[in-house]
Amino acid sequence: MHKNSGLYLMGSLPSHHIHLDFKKSIQPYCKTFRIDCKFSLQLGTSPFLYTQLIISTNTLLAQFWKMETTITTEKYMKNWIVIVFWMFSMLLCAQEKTWTLDECMRYAVEHSTKRVKQEAQNEIYKQNRLEAVGGLLPNLNASADGNMSFGRVLDKDTYQYVNKSTLYNEYALSSTLLLFDGFAQLSKAKMEKLNKLKGIQQLQDIKDMVAYETMEIFFNVQYYQGTVKLAIQQLDQSTANLQQVKRMEELGIKAAPDVAELQAKEAEDRYLLTKQKNLLVQEIIRLKEKMNFPVTEDIKTAGYDILLPTDTLRENATDIYQKALSYSPKALASNKSVESTQMAVNVARGRFFPKLSLYGGVNSYFSRMMDGTPYTPFRDQLNTNESYYIGLSLSIPIFNGFSRSAEYKRSKQQLVIVRTEREETLRSLYSDIEQAVADVNGLADEYRQAGKRTESMKIAYQVNQRKYTEGLISVLDLNTSANRLLQAQVEELYTNLKYQMKYKLLNYYKGQAIYN
Known part of the structure; x- marks a missing residue:
């Protein structure tokens, strides 16, 4: 081995730092044998982490033949390299996967029981269609x-x-x-074809709804992750204020009631942090349930790209609704349901011929x-x-106990029901689109105002901190200012996350896929 030889590896490891220093004395072949294993890990925007392995040998003093010394040194070096690679592999396997929004939605759709049931129903529609066509042959x-x-x-x-x-x-x-046969069999074949097409749209609607519900819970997780961070910041600030006031009390600048008030504030912030952590755990459990994620495994969600609000949308709800009628799974499924029921009426009418x-x-x-x-x-x-x-x-057919007439009348009433359900579906679709447009426009303005409010609250809190230090305001005023700042930060976080969700929903109504 040459002195200060080096080996460089690239890998993806968890976000922490490790320094391993192995020292081994090999006698009688060498005086010292040292391996420095340094893992320099950094988790940033890139998923790849840089790992540096430095292997150095110092002062090899051979006391026997040169060949024996070389062989023995290489033997120990191979053993240490195997150990280092084993540790590297263990760390690599132990890293936890981070789930993005699209990955969560895709996993939820792939493992949804609703999707499985609808796919089975679609297979039934397919076989019914095949049977109906076979009746014409x-x-x-x-x-x-x-x-x-x-x-x-x-x-x-x-x-x-x-x-x-x-x-x-x-x-x-x-x-x-x-x-x-009065075109009964032909109408049945058309009916089953429409049922098959309806099933395809119902399946797509189920996938979209599962993805959207997963997105809602995912953003709830992001919200509580944000509130936990804000609660930690609030607790740290309260702790710092408490320590400062205690020192000022020792100097005779502040009184004991001020210390007691800040101790109560710190306890309140600690309780708030615990509560937010518990709410975060509950939302993670809901997310795993919606995704059908293994209950014995943990899930870690990634962050999201902050979408800054744009100007007020120029599209109105009516234009989006008219376009959505041609591609919305709900609208298409309701139309196919009406057409299929109309074919069922034709089948029942054909029984009289x-x-x-x-x-x-x-x-x-x-x-x-x-x-x-x-x-x-x-x-x-x-x-x-x-x-x-x-x-x-x-x-x-002459008489069969009113079965044909009863079937025909039932099918006509079923057609009335299905048409009414279609009207309800389309009205609900328009209301959802109208609400989404209003939410996006309103939340965009709210987020801009919330950002300005947060900045103002930060400045006000910093000013109040100085005033309190100078004795110009009471500790109650300082706590009130801190609570107002926290509330403004929470509102800004909530508004942004809700804007993200409503913006994605509106794009879905415009025809974009809800997930990649």
Whole structure:
């Protein structure tokens, strides 16, 4: 080994610093053998962390042959390199994944039980469609019959009854084609096709709603993470103020009531921090539940890109609504539901018409006596005994206990229900779009005002701190100023997160995917 040799590795590790210093004395081959392992870790915007491994050897004093010294040194170096790489691998595997908003939404959709159930329902729609289309095609049936008879039979030659044993086989191939049934089967095929298309839109709507609900909880987690940070800052400031007042009390500048008041403020801030941490844990549990995340594993959410509010939107709710009618899963599913129910009415109406079918087939048989009497070969008998038939079947419904009329009336009332539900869905869609536009415009202005308010509160609190130090205001006034600053910071955080969520929702109504 050469002195001060170096090895550099690149890796991704957790956000902490480690310094390992191994010292090993190898006798009698060398005086000292030192390995300095320094992991320089930094978590920033880049997910890759720089790891530096420095391996140095100092003052190798060989007392035996040069070859033996080299071999032994290389042996120890290999062992230490294996140990260092093992530690590196353990740290690499132990790092915790950080979940972004898109990753959370995508995971929630992929593991949603609602999605699984809707996909199963869509498969049912697919099979119903296949069955309905098959009803328009000719059916084809084959049959075979075989029997053996024993006892008295009529002899065709003498017309006398004799005791005989007979083997008989019959084969048939038949087919039936529906010609007319009041277009009931055709309407059923169209109905099942519409149901299939409706299921596709329902599945997309479920995915979007699961993603949006996950986004809401994700932003709740971000909110409570922010309030925890603000509570920590508030507690640190209260602790610093308390320590300052205690020193001033020792100097006779402040009185004991001031210390007691700040102690109460510190206790209140400590309670607030504990409460916010508990609320954060509750929201993380809700997020894991919505995502169907393994209950035994922890989840760590990443931050979000702050979206600064823009100017007031020029689009109005009516324009967005008119465009959304062509791509919104809710609107498309409700339209397909109405069309499907209309086809169900046509199916029920078709039951009143006569049903005309074309049928035909071919038959043949084989028979022989079991007493050894000579018989015609099997193939020859099938050709000789082959027969064909074709015909028309007409079925006219006259009376069946009011079942057809009841089915028809039920389908018409169901159509009224579905049309009403569509109106409710479209009205709700318009209201949601109108509310989203109003929220985005209103929250944009609120966020700008909240930012100005926070800056003003910071300046006011700094001024009040100086005033309190100079004895110009009481400790109650200082605490009031601190609480107002905290409230302003919380409001700014809440307004920004709500703006982010409403802005994404509005873009969804404009046709953008809610998640990548």
